[in-house]
Amino acid sequence: PTEACVRQIAAVHRITQGLFARLSLDDRIRDALSISMQAVDASAGSIYLHRPADDALVFQYVVGPPHSSRLIGQAMPAGEGIAGEVFRTGRTVLSNDPGAAQRHRRDIGEAVGFVTINAVTVPLMKQGGDPVGVMQILNKTTGDFNDDDISVLEIVAAVSATAIENADLQREAQMAAVARAVGNLSHDIKNRIAPVAMVADMLESDLDEMVQALDTLGDGLSPDVRRELITAIQRVREEYPEYTEILRAQVRAVQEHTRLISDVLKGIQSEAQMQLCDLGELIAEQITELSPVARERGVTLERELVDMPPTRLDPFFIRSALYNLVNNAIPETPTGGRVTVRTRIETTDGGAASPEIVIEVEDTGSGMPPQILERLLRGEANSTKPGGSGLGTKIVFNAVRAHGGVLEGTSAEGKGTLLRMRLPMRTD
8 A cells, every 4th residue: 555545554453543542522622633643743733623603613632833832723614724725515625734824813823922834724514514623733853844745634533523522412412411410400499499488488477477476465564564665576577578589589599590401401592581680780689699709718899890770681690690790709719809790881883882781700819721712712611620511501592692793702711700691782
């Protein structure tokens, strides 16, 4: 066999051994890039995966540039650059002088101190022919890339795309199994929690009757004894309506959150129930609820809110998103740190565009790697905590999407994370 055939066989052998022995999507992507670079003697490479939500190509893994980690998680429109051309057409592009090509995005390499000398960009296609991304192999160590290199890389890319697709299918199957279990569990929770609400109603009615009976009894007592009786029952009289309402509210919250978690796991996007809301009040509720958790950890919760008119939002979705963002930030923030919730109104195009509500939750915590942040912003259930499910991040993403908004964020390891919900502002 020719040298090219030998390289093809060796590359396919390595990639089938490595890729299908691993379940992690990240591991499979890393192995695909490493094997591809070795097969054609290249010194750098990257894999972009397509993000349908905004039709972008996202750097999923990068090897070679001196500061390659800065690129992971960055995105560009799926129609831009040589990578965008390959993704759109499904055809490999060999560029032994990419600097001469007008479509080459040299600014990406320059941002991390890297110069592209030559490149092969190969599409990553599902078995059905749909593109999932592209693989770009850069800077051959001995001369230019050639047709034999293309043959090797196209075979490796085909096997890699299949492995990536299988990883997605395995993850979807796992989530489907969990969704079925949670669906059954949510039915049981609703059945078990319903009597609690009924008891709260009965308790309120009984307490009303008891207070009325004590008032009647007090009419026949001496003034001093009557005053003592009034004082004794005053706290119950004043507080029990609030306590029973809290109990009923928590029952409703359990039922709503059970439904929300079940919908998230099933992949159902619930429709937002929009109504005029005071956003500052919704934020205050969540901060009040989470303040004891923050105090116990020595973390300060701060608010930087602007005044804004009542705005059409789904209060349940916004409460859930805020709760999850703040609750996730607190344990990642060291003692003495801060978690800040801020709001503002922004307009673009010189004020010609419709205004947007911006809600930010920023912490001074440990931060997260770019690839973790990228998955979070894509709405993938994602958790680095022991025993964590990552459903909180999915709930936030769904809440933003239900409002027709965008979830954005930045993070620096060792410094902290900022997550931003950008929502259309509707006051009518």
